[in-house]
Amino acid sequence: MKRIVIFASGSGSNAENLITFFQNSSNTSVIQVLTNNPQAKVLDRAKKLKVSALSFNRIAFSKTNDVLNILKSANPDLIVLAGFLWKMPESILNAFPNKVVNIHPALLPKYGGKGMYGMHVHEAVVANNETETGITIHYVNENYDEGAIIFQAKCDVSANDSAETVAAKIHELEMEHFPKVVEKLLKQ
Secondary structure (H helix, E strand, C coil): CEEEEEEECCCCHHHHHHHHHHCCCCCEEEEEEEECCCCCHHHHHHHHCCCEEEECCHHHHHHCCHHHHHHHHHCCCEEEECCCCCCCCHHHHHHCCCCEEEEECCCCCCCCCCCCCHHHHHHHHHHCCCCEEEEEEEECCCCCCCCCEEEEEEEECCCCCCHHHHHHHHHHHHHHHHHHHHHHHHHC
16 A cells, blocks of 8 residues: 655645545555644644644754654655645655655746745746746755656646636646646656
8 A cells, every 4th residue: 555644734725635536546545644734724624534634843843853753654655745835854855765745836947946835926927927837746855846847737827817816727737637646656
């Protein structure tokens, strides 16, 4: 059985999509959701879907080995960042080489880096009059949004689009592609 651990910081729509995608799989399961936000809606979504969920603080994440030890005991085949806003500590990246992936709401290397998440990305895309944007699924390294690109999907941005309409287009791409790319990675 392939095991996935998801990290998320917010509402958890991508996490829920991944959990439901693999719920009836005979060979893959989302075994745990971890969040840095004790108020995150992802905790409610995980509970509703009967997936173990825990929140942690910055000390447990990057100053001690608490989160690393949780991951080691879970022994995931893949760690999936789905709207997780903190940089992964090198201790986790070293313990799980090429097993940590992220989804970013833009076509990297554009609109990546510290502070470029969620609506900040979509607002920048619209402000810069981009004609296309998309999603990037990539491996995670020690720098924000700089790991090797695994997959990208594009959508058009029209002159009439707002940050909100761009966000809706990106959400559709995430829902369609993220679980399939994760599934493909687990088959390699």
